[in-house]
Amino acid sequence: MNSGKRYFLLGSAISGLISSTTAQAAAETAIAEVESAEAPGNIVVTGARSAGRTVENSPTPIDVLPAETLRQANQASLLQTLNDTLPSFNVPNMPGYGINTFIRAGQLRGLSSGHTLVLINGKRRHVTARLGVNDVGVAAVDLGLIPLNTIDRVEVLRDGASALYGSDAIAGVINIITRKSAEGGEVSARAGQYYQGGGWLQQYDAGAGVRLGESGHLYLSGQYVDQKQLFADGDVPDNILFYFPRNAAGNPVLPAGNASTAPTLPAGATPDPREASVDRRKIFGAAGGVPRAQLASFTADLGLPLGDSLELYGFGDYSWRKGRSPQHYRFPSRDQNVRAIYPDGFTPYSGVVENDFSVLLGLRGEIGDGWNWDLSSGYGQDDIDTYVYDSVSPSYGLQSETDFFLGNYRYTAWNSNLDIRKSTEDGLFGFGTDWSFGAEFRRETYRRTAGEEQSWGYGGQPILDGPNAGKPISLSDSGSQADTGVRPEDAARDNRNSYAVYAGLSLRPSEQATLDLAARYERYQRAGDVLTGRVSGRYEIVPGLALRGTASTGFQAPALAALTFRQTNVTVNQTNHILSVTSPEAQVLGARPLKPERSTNFSFGLVAQPVRDVNLTVDLYQVRVKDRISQIGAFRESTHPGSGVLVQAASPTFGPDDSISYLINAGTTRTRGVDVVLDGEFDAGPGAIHWSLAGNYNKTKLLDVAQTPDVLQQFNIVLISTTTQAQILYRAPRLKAIGSVNWKSGPFSLGLRGTYYGKINRSYTLTQTTGPNTIELVNVGNIFVTDLEAGYDFTDRLGLRLNVNNLFDAKPAQLPRNATSRWPFSSIAYVQDSPVNPLGGFYSATLSYRW
Template sequence: MKVRHTSLYKAMVLAFASGTGAMMFTSSAAAEDQQAKDENIEKIAVVGTRAAPRSVTDSPVPLDIISGDEFVRQGSTDLKSLMSSVTPSFNVNDQPINDASTLVRPANLRGLAADHTLVLVNGKRRHRSAVITFLGGGLSDGAQGPDISNIPVSALKQVEVLRDGAAAQYGSDAIAGVINFVLKDSSDGGMLEARYGQYYEGDGDTVQLSGNIGMPLSENGFANFSAEYRTVDDTSRSVQRSDAQGLIDAGNTFVPVPAQIWGTPEIKSDFKFLANFGLDLNDTDEAYMWLNYAKREVDGGFYYRNPTSRGGVNKGIVRDVNGVKMYRPDPKIDPVGAAAWDAANPTILVGSLDGLDQQLNCPIVELMPNGLPDQNALNSLAAANCFAFNNLLPGGFTPRFGGEVTDMAMVMGTRGEFGADWGYDLSASLGYSNVDYSIYNTINPSLGADTPFEFEPGSYTQIEQTYNFDITKGIDISGWDEPVNFAAGLEYRVETFKIEAGDAKSFAIGPLATQGFGVGSNGFPGFKPEDAGTWSRYNWAAYVDIESYLNEDWLMTAALRFEDFSDFGTTLNWKLSTHYQIGETIGLRAAASTGFRAPTVGQSNVRNVTTAFSASGLEDQATLPPTNPISVQKGGEPLEPEESVNLSAGLVAEFDNGIYLTVDYFHIKLKDRISQTSAITLTPGDINKLQALGINDASSFSSVKFFTNDFDTTTQGVDLVANYNTELFGGDTKFAFAYNWTDTKVDSRKQAGTDDEGNPIYNINDAKVEMLEDNLPAHRFTFTTDWRYQNVDLLARVNYYGNYFEDHLDSGGELPIYVGSEITLDVEATYHWTDALSTSIGAQNLLDNTPDVNPWKDEVGSLYPATSPMGINGGFYYVRANYTF
């Protein structure tokens, strides 16, 4: 432990030494004034209303306001993890091995998928990420949501979380709720921050530097700049796989230890920049603009390729049967023969460099009783001009998968007044997301010894353009105490999804392809030129929004929104909400609305083909658009929007003793949810019909996958928030309690067919249903105490995570894990050396709690359940120095 914490100890000493030496700095009255302003402004939100900014207590729907200071006072550096710590209904996990989800982690609000939450920045829609999470832990499978990790935390004034359906106000995706990131807009002052941390295990070292500065933009505006840079070392919470250990015990000295790494990926670099501008044009009008640029490089792990049993690389398809060399029977044609073959002595996959017709002349390499290949037989391959990867990679291999994520956004516009007190807001925005994948320490098996070990499989790009024109006016009506706030607007959006092909060798069909060797970069085959393309759609929308106090205690709101999409047609959604104040203490609120989530252009058009080999020859398993004729042959249809009905009811209470309390119940009925089918086999009859229709490449595919509107769910729950401020032990003390209960049930799912016994086959299996219902804890809460006395701030936060279920490795229920509840404790102590300079020391998960040990850990080496909402890494120490000016 001393060795592990040496670097952390030095960082602590350095932080406190720098703080002691900085006591000469003059105190900053400006910083105190700004803090006072922030404490007031964080109680007011603009999301959820187009009238004047509203107090949280007056909102007819649940609304959380999180100040920028709350994000700073944590050990996490990623915005999604920070959100999860302060909002119990927001969940995100580590995604240790999960394809593209490793690069852009899906997050879930109120138990729904990552793309069921609309993200705004300064009230304007943020574009979605280019990543489609094909492996999203069940709940977010196939989701394509925004990547909020690209927003620097140092740029945030506050975050507003609207926990209610709002599609009638903001359009697609706002089913679970809306998150609005409000940017700093100061014209002077700023901050600098440095932090360092590591896990108790001595890994995951994190370094982050960030800053913010406000500057005047002429005499009538501001220019506010924020930037962050961080690096994060990877972690490992692994044990040696039992199959890898068996090879080592048998004498294979080339097997890595551990063979497979489960942990958070390495972030080699992560840079974020955001600039926010505002300029008063006259007494009533202003121009605004903000720019965001981010780039990060991520490197994560993949599954170990066993050198004796990996199909398409090492697992033999030829052996000696009664003195005759034979190929393994096709299990589709001869399942009994294939089963008998698998039960016989296994062999190593060997290919002839002279071609397929010479493969049967190659030596047979059997596995010996100790499980290792016959070394003498391996040594004889070269003389026969034959090849096996066991001579090139005797210990197997574990691919490393990652990529570079580039994200850019720009919003510009003007707002003000015209005519008889009409308000207007005219804006345009552009969003760009590109994910350039990379994979190394892997092979293209079909190329044999000529394979490279590093590939660029290609990239996805998402581009969005949005244009808005909004008007508002307070209309006086005779006999009414308050004016009726009227708002209306138009929106036009264009979305584009692009696939770029990978390097040629990432998808090349090499000379050994016809002999049972896999095609493409193993683990993530490159996108072929025929997979590449650009697809776009547009939509326009019109909305009307009305808010009015019927009397001084009763607020009513109504919204209606019509949208027309070029790819699936029109949708009309509405919302009604109300807030009624009973005396000075209690307020009742309720809302009802319909909502929708439009299928993304990526989900409608993504194409990816993985090539495999069987005794019948080379065959491709394709993920195709649902409108592709091959998909249509197997039941594919154009995607329709997911549709929801949202109901909520609750109360708000502010008591004279300082206690603030909200309790809200929500009920979300979601129909036609989009998911990806399992692989559906194409029969010879299917292929003949497709070829008759002119689909000439139908014979290339053996099975097909596509996105489909597949199942219905009902999600309900309760959110409880309680705050209390008092004086304790001479210091100002704040208590905050936030609790969430969420329950999801799958009401129905689409049947894809029946098995040989007539039992139904569904596109989503029973295990995925259980993941949808129980992968997130039904119960979560946080209890935070913040005590401030003179120059000292102490913060403690208790986090509770209830029971949950994991279908380990997406095994279809073969490896179920039922995980018990856990409590973690976060603490932080801050000393203010001056009004400008402070240093902090803290621990996230102070007691080093971990999830229940994975009962299937020996299968692939994961010590803990991979989808744990509390993470798998244990305790994390950190230090931080902050200077404001």
């Protein structure tokens, strides 16, 4: 493999990478050795609308991850695979409860998950129907639905590219290139579990190519993943009561402490006799685990020549996902429980059934004097039904159901493109020149439907028993517990169109120099017009040493779902409302229509080969994002005295202590960082060793905050809470570094990868023994994870691979004891959105057969 075929990734200083001995592997093989003669491995298609470039001469940093690199990560989904192979890519481990357990997204270069555009074979992928995936107000692409066995390689452009691809490409672009084989195939079976036993995973993959005519192909693939549930909560301490304590007369009385999270024995009372025999192992927090989930995916890639200069091509995929994730256990002594149905309390489960599909067809060919054209149209849809199981709607008393349909979410996108390109060796000014032009039309639709009545309604039944028997259930406790259904007033239906035209010019004055120019004009309904531009260049100073840089502008239109998003949620102890920015209630409380986020990007890098078979890249970058979409700090009477009157004035259905929030354009951020990659290979006896050190260091700063609406200023309501600021500024590790060593000799292979997560700040409310509680940043990072792989090929077709992820059972940091009332017995004692799962080590075996 030549020197230009391996480099990529991002980093911090080389010395920092080596001294930390942190590691990453999968980015080590920058270019796949693609078998197809039509798609040679050293050509990438991401980053410019011009002729294919090798990674070594690209003016922008591009990582190319071949199928073998993705396989070595030993993950069931592409999302987690990219987290394990790219230091610049981060996937926080979301809490193990709620819908967002299943629908997750990653972030590139420390920016929002919505700031990364995802393409499949160069065509825009539709986003999830679920808003708020990893980031407030964001609808990102769900990479967890794309099966790994259909992927030939993944190209990751780490630079702003809105002028090339449109909205969302502020941080960069992930382009997934699917397999296009006309023959052969592979089947594999993988099984594994966590060190502590449980969390059993089964994964089955199959793919095969079929030849169509003389040179066409149809590649079909399928995947099935079955993940069993496992959580890490401990026993509830003896001083925490499950049932009502008894007074001297033997009658039930209210417990002391927090009745929802940690009820305790009041003075003069005795425990209920059932406390002695109750099962004290319950799920609380659910941050330390994996939920029950099943995923089935099917894909097809088509290529069919229709003549010497015309080809029909296409891609289609379908995914079905079903999941069930536990929420906090509800004590039987809570009055939001119907004790005649759940005498010993209950653990509600969030549920999801998702159907996702896309289909794209296109024609491409050549006309005139070397003009290449590409016309395509594709449709994608994500449909999500949401449920809560083993729950109760307390205001319906004995008539309450226990399983509830909460509502449906559906998003569709129809994209049509026309691209025209021509490359000449003696073009403008006598330079090698690539011309490109194009137009795009996109139509999006969004629908959110109401759940069944008991999931959100108020039945009017009083508390049936216990010390508060006969008292009414609060209106704030309407609907099913844990997850409340979509109310009719929260349902929505919306659509919009967008139109774009774009042009690009690439000049090659000499073999040493490249200059790329691009511009794009785009119009979004209700988001206005935007003109973005991009200039990037590369110059080779001497053989083996080149400089490169890019300046660009970008934008992200508000997610269609965000324009009408409204949600009511009943938690353990309160009711929360997120109001639509266009609703009368939100307008009264100061909400304004959302504007697009706009960015200015600068990057400067160095590409070098200091010695033979050793490659070095260093890329500095700055991304400034204006009008970032976030959520206003929630307020209610108990947190902002006097605001309850304002809340009730906005809607008579709101209680004074209902929590109120809505989406806003919160302010401007600036992200600065550096990516470093150092890799190489050498012979080692009968085999070869490839090694890689790569890392990303980034820091985000909040430059300014939008002005608080006048109607809220009198109550000292902050526009962006400390917790929300922490979400924006600190979600990604300050430093993430990955080092890897891979050895292969004959049928044997061995790989070792280490990943270091540096400082990770999280915001927590800490209970103080004296004085008011404080909100503080807690560093929960500085985690090192080691992964090991060993493989053996019994024949050219049959192979076995053994993997251990998190070999030394590393765990995320635990929270300070005063950060949660359930610290002694809850997995919430671990940070909820650490990149490392508190379950620790996982081992598996994979058997594969190829033909």
